[in-house]
Amino acid sequence: MPRLRIDLAYNGAYFHGWAAQPGLRTVEGELSDALSTILRRPVSITVAGRTDAGVHARHQVAHIDVDEAETELLSVRRLQGLLTQSYSRLWGQEPIASSLSKLESRSGMADIWLKTVTHVSPDFDARFSALSRRYCYRIADAASVIDPIERSNIWWNTGAELDIDAMRKAAEVLLGEHDFLSFCRPREGATTIRxxxxxxxERGDVIEICPQADAFCHSMVRSLVGALVEVGRGRRNRDWFIELVSTPCRKHGVPIVPARGLTLEGVEYPEEAQWASRAAQARNRREGAHNL
Known part of the structure; x- marks a missing residue:
């Protein structure tokens, strides 16, 4: 069957995460509804990384399988139109409505935005063919220059200034291959080795903590950031990070920061000739694991 790659972005503020859930608004649910409306059948979507409720994506990747006749029905313009209509219907039905959001919906805006829909070979797997995912978590502390326009994707940590140098030194401990059980919510039968x-x-106007890995366990990124913030506040030190890696377990009590500051920045893939081999390698290692 022909395979279509879908590159998209979304603001996670009003979504209960990526994965479809009965009675809740999710990114997968909205995209699946739009695709099913056009194709007139249920659609199964494979995604590079399942983001949690409130997490944003500047560049997410998914794929679907269609038959030859259906390839002519799908286009970015048609899909985007349905997603925008759905977004417009949201306002007035939930208490989060605002004049700005209503204006956005009337102007053709939506909180899911499609970049491209392209034909790829069946060797491409949005999840398992990926070489890495890159996230960025943004924090505003006492030394930050606040930009209210960016308020929806920043964690406003209004305490004292964080010690960036101490956070960097602690972060070095985590580089490489480790069992990240101390930072993950494990799933039975799934590995936590990443x-x-x-x-x-880095510190600019705000603090940016940007991890890149082959894949991430459930809540791993927000736990990594939570641990680094503890170091930045002076409550923990580099030795604690060494313990988290050397004795991986859930008993360490690593805090998890709020979702709103987290954005999936992008997904890296190999050359087309390596899609199948990369997918086979990753599937053998992590089949069944959540990618955040």
């Missing part, structure tokens, strides 16, 4: 390729901690 390879953390990068964990940057």
């Amino acid at each position: 390879t953390l390729k990068e964990l940057a901690v």
Whole structure:
């Protein structure tokens, strides 16, 4: 069957995460409804990373399988139109309505935005073919320059200024392949071993903590950030991070920061010739695991 790759972005503020849930508004639910309306059948969507409630995505990737006749029915314009109509109907039905949001809906805006819909070979798997995912968590502390326009994707931590140097030194401990059980909500039968390729901690107008890994366990990114914030506040030190890695377990009590500051920035894939081999390798290692 032909396979379509869908590249999209979304504001997670009014979603209960990616995964479809009965009676709740989710990204997968909205996208699936739009696709099913066009194709007139149920649609199964595979995604690179299942984001939690309130988490945003600047660049998410998914795929669906269709038959030859259906490929002519799907277009970015048609899909986006249905997503915008659904977003418009949201206002007036929930207490989160505002004049700005109503104006956005009338102007053709939506909180899911499609970038491209492209034909790919069946070797492509949005989840398992991925080499890595990159997230960024944004924090405003006492030393930050607050931009109210960006308020929906920043955690407003109004306490004292965080110690960035101490956070960077602690972050170095986590780089490489480790069992990240101390930072994950494990799923039975799924591995918590991941390879953390990068964990940057930078201060601009706000603090940005940006991890990149082959994949992430459920709540792993927000736990990584929560642990680093504890170090930045002076409550923990680098030795604690060494313990979290050397004796991985859930008893360490690593805090989880709120979802609103987290954004999926992008997903990296190999060249087309390597899609199938990469998917087979990742599936053998992590089949059944959640990717955040």
